[in-house]
Amino acid sequence: MTNMFDVCIIGCGVIGAAAAFELSKYQASVLVLEKENDVAMGSSRANSAIIHAGYDPLPGTLMARLNVEGNAMAEDLCRDLDVPFKRIGSLVLAFSDAEKATLETLLDRGQRNGVPGLKILSAEEVLQMEPQVSPKVVAALYAPSAGIITPWEYTLAFAETAVLNGVELVRNAKVTAIQKGADGGYRITTTAGEFEARYVINAAGVHSGEIHEMVAPKTFTVKPNRGEYYVMDKAECFRANHVLFQCPNEDGKGVLVTPTMDHNLLVGPNAVGVEDGDRVNNTAEGMAFVRGKAELSVPGINYRNAIRNFAGIRANTDRDEFQISIAAERFIDLAGIKSPGLSSAPAIALEAMKLLSQCGFRPEKKAHPITTRKKVRFRYMNDQERRELILRQPQYGRVICRCETVTEGEILDAIHSPIPPCSVDGVKRRAGSGMGRCQGGFCGPRIVDILCRELHLDPLSVTQDGAGSRLLLKETKQVGDEF
Ligand SMILES: Cc1cc2nc3c(=O)[nH]c(=O)nc-3n(C[C@H](O)[C@H](O)[C@H](O)COP(=O)(O)OP(=O)(O)OC[C@H]3O[C@@H](n4cnc5c(N)ncnc54)[C@H](O)[C@@H]3O)c2cc1C
Numbered sequence: 441m442t443n444m445f446d447v448c449i450i451g452c453g454v455i456g457a458a459a460a461f462e463l464s465k466y467q468a469s470v471l472v473l474e475k476e477n478d479v480a481m482g483s484s485r486a487n488s489a490i491i492h493a494g495y496d497p498l499p500g501t502l503m504a505r506l507n508v509e510g511n512a513m514a515e516d517l518c519r520d521l522d523v524p525f526k527r528i529g530s531l532v533l534a535f536s537d538a539e540k541a542t543l544e545t546l547l548d549r550g551q552r553n554g555v556p557g558l559k560i561l562s563a564e565e566v567l568q569m570e571p572q573v574s575p576k577v578v579a580a581l582y583a584p585s586a587g588i589i590t591p592w593e594y595t596l597a598f599a600e601t602a603v604l605n606g607v608e609l610v611r612n613a614k615v616t617a618i619q620k621g622a623d624g625g626y627r628i629t630t631t632a633g634e635f636e637a638r639y640v641i642n643a644a645g646v647h648s649g650e651i652h653e654m655v656a657p658k659t660f661t662v663k664p665n666r667g668e669y670y671v672m673d674k675a676e677c678f679r680a681n682h683v684l685f686q687c688p689n690e691d692g693k694g695v696l697v698t699p700t701m702d703h704n705l706l707v708g709p710n711a712v713g714v715e716d717g718d719r720v721n722n723t724a725e726g727m728a729f730v731r732g733k734a735e736l737s738v739p740g741i742n743y744r745n746a747i748r749n750f751a752g753i754r755a756n757t758d759r760d761e762f763q764i765s766i767a768a769e770r771f772i773d774l775a776g777i778k779s780p781g782l783s784s785a786p787a788i789a790l791e792a793m794k795l796l797s798q799c800g801f802r803p804e805k806k807a808h809p810i811t812t813r814k815k816v817r818f819r820y821m822n823d824q825e826r827r828e829l830i831l832r833q834p835q836y837g838r839v840i841c842r843c844e845t846v847t848e849g850e851i852l853d854a855i856h857s858p859i860p861p862c863s864v865d866g867v868k869r870r871a872g873s874g875m876g877r878c879q880g881g882f883c884g885p886r887i888v889d890i891l892c893r894e895l896h897l898d899p900l901s902v903t904q905d906g907a908g909s910r911l912l913l914k915e916t917k918q919v920g921d922e923f
Contacts, residue, residue, distance in 0.1 A: 843876020
């Protein structure tokens with residue numbers, strides 16, 4: 441038996457989720473198919489978390505326009521959907537006369553792209569704003585509109601709100617084949633069954649080339665490219681007040697040093713072409729490269745304060761452009777969305793609506809779609825707010841994650857959210873538990889307990905982050921065993 445939808449979106453990274461959110465404001469039946477057990481499992485959870493200003497892409501490209509538009513949309517969206525976002529501004533640091541000339545090029549590009557407030561700062565001005573930057577700095581390009589965000593929360597916020605508006609999300613549903621039906625719609629075969637849709641949106645990230653080729657001749661090649669990072673303890677956060685970039689080169693935007701929304705310091709990435717778009721391992725060479733490059737911008741970072749390493753895979757292609765187009769009849773590519781894809785996501789979603797309309801899909805707007813979301817974030821409340829909250833719901837008075845001050849109430853909110861997590865890391869992405877210095881050493885077992893209690897799970901079935909990551913192998917003690 442198949443289910444017929446108006447639109448099927450393949451992939452629930454930030455691009456698929458933003459498109460689902462936009463479509464959920466209309467009278468349309470929408471299906472999202474995601475191969476992993478959660479949303480934001482591809483590059484949308486492992487990136488630099490910057491809402492770029494937009495001086496980097498070449499003028500006239502889709503990347504330039506959608507970056508600047510997406511950046512402008514971020515503030516209202518993050519306020520409405522309760523996503524952590526701060527416009528802290530960015531500096532591109534120059535350490536030589538040649539790099540200073542690059543700043544002039546970026547300034548010109550940015551002005552042509554419509555980036556507001558750009559200016560070139562002297563070394564003295566830079567060091568006043570950023571005392572930890574290397575004294576060898578000669579100038580910097582300041583972009584006040586650049587911001588930092590929590591990228592998996594951006595994705596979750598879009599996806600959760602879309603689900604509340606009636607979008608159907610099917611996880612663990614890897615698309616393996618797409619065929620054109622007799623009625624002009626598409627029959628989509630997945631590991632979770634067959635589905636039918638009149639229109640298809642390809643938002644499969646690093647796998648978007650494979651999805652494209654299921655219905656249309658090859659027009660681009662995805663060239664996966666890995667970037668590796670250090671996440672530093674909050675003790676290192678004083679080292680940067682803005683996003684500190686280096687001058688871009690043929691390998692990308694260079695190694696950055698930036699505060700995160702949770703007051704950690706992020707250092708990375710490198711840029712290495714890889715064969716396997718799903719292999720997000722760190723390498724000793726990659727991490728040494730990141731340390732060496734970061735030392736040029738911000739000397740003295742104490743890597744004994746590193747609390748985690750991670751890597752993300754860029755969906756680079758053989759073109760220096762997003763692959764956004766009508767690829768076949770009623771089939772839209774939002775493909776090869778490399779950086780600045782996170783920044784551009786809401787604008788890409790509007791672009792998808794335009795392309796759907798060109799394909800003949802013009803649904804009516806819903807009268808009152810849900811466009812807001814609210815979360816309890818105990819750690820950012822004052823004492824008075826905390827007291828009132830605990831009086832109303834005592835579970836907010838029990839701290840489960842001590843490093844990040846995340847309460848049982850917030851873990852319960854996550855478990856019973858519109859897209860319930862099914863792993864310890866799924867709870868982490870929603871509630872922020874396990875993000876701190878001990879990386880879940882203290883709260884991990886308690887979260888397993890709460891997951892089992894709330895979802896009636898067998899503790900042996902709980903995973904850290906999906907298939908292949910079971911936490912417990914067998915019971916070592918039975919009730920009544922002698923100690
Ligand atoms: C190292 C790095 C740093 C970056 N830094 C920034 C930054 O600071 N700012 C910025 O704006 N952008 C940045 N980006 C780019 C940004 O992260 C991406 O552009 C964005 O996340 C792309 O989102 P997406 O939804 O297209 O892809 P993804 O997040 O990868 O989502 C694609 C989804 O499709 C699913 N999928 C794949 N194949 C199938 C299938 N067959 N069936 C069903 N589902 C499938 C995947 O599981 C995945 O969930 C960075 C990227 C990387 C890797």
